[in-house]
Amino acid sequence: AEGITTPSKEQVPPSQAETPVAVQLPPMSSYVTLGENNSIKMTCDIRASHQRGDQVIVSVVFSNLTDHTIKDLEFNVMDTMNLKLIRSMGSSHHDAIKVPFILLPSAQNEGQFAFNIQEIKVPQKLKGTLTYIVKMDEGSTHEKIDFKLTFPCSSFLVATPCKGSNFTSLLESGDLTEKSSIQFTPQDSEFPVVLAKVCFYHHFRVVEQVEKSASVYSKSMQGHHICLLVKMVNDSIKIDGKSTDGSLLSNVLDEIKTMLV
Structure with missing residues (x-):
C-alpha cells in the first residue's frame, strides 16, 4: 500500500522481543492536571467508552491540600453543541453535578x-467550575476553582489489537484514503521509549516491530481506522499514517509530535 508499509523483516511479538537492559521505560500516567489552588487539586483522565460511540468518560481525582474537611463539591461545565455533560434526569444543562463524597x-x-459527544x-x-465548602473550626468558607477541560483527539481512540x-489487508483494501506524515526530533533518543509513549498516551497497539521501525494500530470510538508506521532514522522520528478520516489523522499526529518533542 502506498504511503505506509509494515516492517519487512520477520515479526517478533512485543512480549517476546528482547528489551535492552539499558532501556528503562519512564513512569507514565495518563492523568493530567485539571486545576489547582491552595485548597484543592484536580487531575483527570479521559477515555472513550468501549460500549458507546457517542460517549467519553472523564475520571477526576480530587485531592484535599488542606488540614480541613472539604464538602459539598459540585462539578459543572459549560456545554457546547458538540459536547454535553450527562446530568441526572430532570436537570437542566446549567445544573452542576454533586460529587458524592467529602474529602x-x-x-x-x-x-x-460521562459526556455525550458527536x-x-x-x-x-x-x-x-468546581465549587465546594472548606469546613474549619472557626466556620466554613465557600470556594471555587475554574478549569478548562481539554479533549484531545487521541482521547477518542480505543487501543485495539490487530493481527x-x-x-496488511486494511492497508491494501483501499478504504484508508487519507494520508499524513510528520517528522521531528524527539526528546527521547531510545526508540522503545518513543514507541511506548505513542502507545500509552495515544491508545495505539503495536502490530509488529523490527529494530527501530514499528507498525501500530488504533480505532476511534466511531470506527475510524488509524494505521501508523513509526520509524527512527538517526535522531529523527518519522511517522507515516493512513486513515479513513484525514482531519482525525492529522490531529492525532500533531498530538503525538507535541507530546514527544
Missing part, C-alpha cells in the same frame, strides 16, 4: 463524569 484532611477520591475529528475544550495479516 477528609489531606485525602483524595475519584469521581467519574464530532470527534477535532480536539474539544470545555470551561468548567499483522489484518493490518
Whole structure:
C-alpha cells in the first residue's frame, strides 16, 4: 500500500522481543492536571467508552491540600453543541453535578463524569467550575476553582489489537484514503521509549516491530481506522499514517509530535 508499509523483516511479538537492559521505560500516567489552588487539586483522565460511540468518560481525582474537611463539591461545565455533560434526569444543562463524597484532611477520591459527544475529528475544550465548602473550626468558607477541560483527539481512540495479516489487508483494501506524515526530533533518543509513549498516551497497539521501525494500530470510538508506521532514522522520528478520516489523522499526529518533542 502506498504511503505506509509494515516492517519487512520477520515479526517478533512485543512480549517476546528482547528489551535492552539499558532501556528503562519512564513512569507514565495518563492523568493530567485539571486545576489547582491552595485548597484543592484536580487531575483527570479521559477515555472513550468501549460500549458507546457517542460517549467519553472523564475520571477526576480530587485531592484535599488542606488540614480541613472539604464538602459539598459540585462539578459543572459549560456545554457546547458538540459536547454535553450527562446530568441526572430532570436537570437542566446549567445544573452542576454533586460529587458524592467529602474529602477528609489531606485525602483524595475519584469521581467519574460521562459526556455525550458527536464530532470527534477535532480536539474539544470545555470551561468548567468546581465549587465546594472548606469546613474549619472557626466556620466554613465557600470556594471555587475554574478549569478548562481539554479533549484531545487521541482521547477518542480505543487501543485495539490487530493481527499483522489484518493490518496488511486494511492497508491494501483501499478504504484508508487519507494520508499524513510528520517528522521531528524527539526528546527521547531510545526508540522503545518513543514507541511506548505513542502507545500509552495515544491508545495505539503495536502490530509488529523490527529494530527501530514499528507498525501500530488504533480505532476511534466511531470506527475510524488509524494505521501508523513509526520509524527512527538517526535522531529523527518519522511517522507515516493512513486513515479513513484525514482531519482525525492529522490531529492525532500533531498530538503525538507535541507530546514527544
